[in-house]
Amino acid sequence: MNTELETYFDNYNKLFNHEGFKQLLQELSTNATQLADIQTVKDVEDLYFRKGQVAAFATVINLQGTIEAARDQAEAEEEGSVDV
DSSP states (O other): OOHHHHHHHHHHHHHHTSHHHHHHHHHHHHHHHHHHOGGGOOSHHHHHHHHHHHHHHHHHHTHHHHHHHHHHHHHHHHHHHHHO
16 A cells, blocks of 8 residues: 555544544434434425435444445555555
8 A cells, every 4th residue: 555545544543543533423423313303304305404414424424434444445455466
């Protein structure tokens, strides 16, 4: 893996291990759960707005898994190019 890509993944790893990030994930998860409760939805516009908010929260909540999968793929591709 090149230095730039290694730095990219290392920076994310530092972020994921920071207590502030863990706190943010907890708050986003709580908010997403509250937004997913459709009993208080006023109309279809409110429903779609909430759907967008939940999707945005999910992107951040799942970021660590997404980055870890990308790093695993980059490492696997690197190993594959060495074996060729």
